[in-house]
Amino acid sequence: MKEIQMHFRALKVAYMFKQHEIISLIGRFNCLTHLRLALKIKRDENMSKIKIYVASPYDAMLNRGFSLDEVMQVAKKTKKNAINYFLGFDFDYFSPVLEFGDKGLSRDVAMKSCFAELLMADFLYIGDGEFVNKSEGIYEEYRFCIENNIAVVFARREIREEFKQRLDAENSAKNAF
Numbered sequence: 318m319k320e321i322q323m324h325f326r327a328l329k330v331a332y333m334f335k336q337h338e339i340i341s342l343i344g345r346f347n348c349l350t351h352l353r354l355a356l357k358i359k360r361d362e363n364m365s366k367i368k369i370y371v372a373s374p375y376d377a378m379l380n381r382g383f384s385l386d387e388v389m390q391v392a393k394k395t396k397k398n399a400i401n402y403f404l405g406f407d408f409d410y411f412s413p414v415l416e417f418g419d420k421g422l423s424r425d426v427a428m429k430s431c432f433a434e435l436l437m438a439d440f441l442y443i444g445d446g447e448f449v450n451k452s453e454g455i456y457e458e459y460r461f462c463i464e465n466n467i468a469v470v471f472a473r474r475e476i477r478e479e480f481k482q483r484l485d486a487e488n489s490a491k492n493a494f
Contacts, residue, residue: 327354340439344468357406370438371399371412377452385419392418395444398472428454432461445472450479460484
């Protein structure tokens with residue numbers, strides 16, 4: 318019965334809202350499963366899959382002496398955690414570290430590639446690894462998503478709050494001048 322109620326709520330949301338509005342709702346209320354289901358329903362209407370961009374630390378780990386292999390293992394684990402977070406949904410998952418982390422790209426080229434991929438994504442998933450909050454790249458991806466109205470889903474509330482406070486401080490500093 319509970320599953321039927323959730324599906325009914327999802328159908329109502331899919332009928333009442335546009336795709337970008339549902340994505341915005343998910344960004345604010347990502348714990349509500351029926352919203353993610355509504356987005357899947359909306360996507361099925363358009364015959365396209367939801368794309369989840371999975372952020373994991375790269376330079377933050379390499380600069381602390383970790384090997385590329387260790388960085389790739391963390392990226393694989395983060396992607397697996399994202400799949401488990403969205404369990405039951407047939408989404409596409411994209412990890413920039415796994416896709417081009419071993420290509421030897423400069424940081425500027427890599428970040429431009431990341432931003433291009435984010436523009437094609439529906440969500441940015443930020444996991445809960447040890448170096449997530451120390452990663453400038455992940456923070457830049459977060460800021461880019463906020464500026465471009467791309468939903469962000471955090472595995473841990475503490476990281477979300479830390480990133481939000483940092484962004485608020487940056488915005489306050491900009492407005493002060």
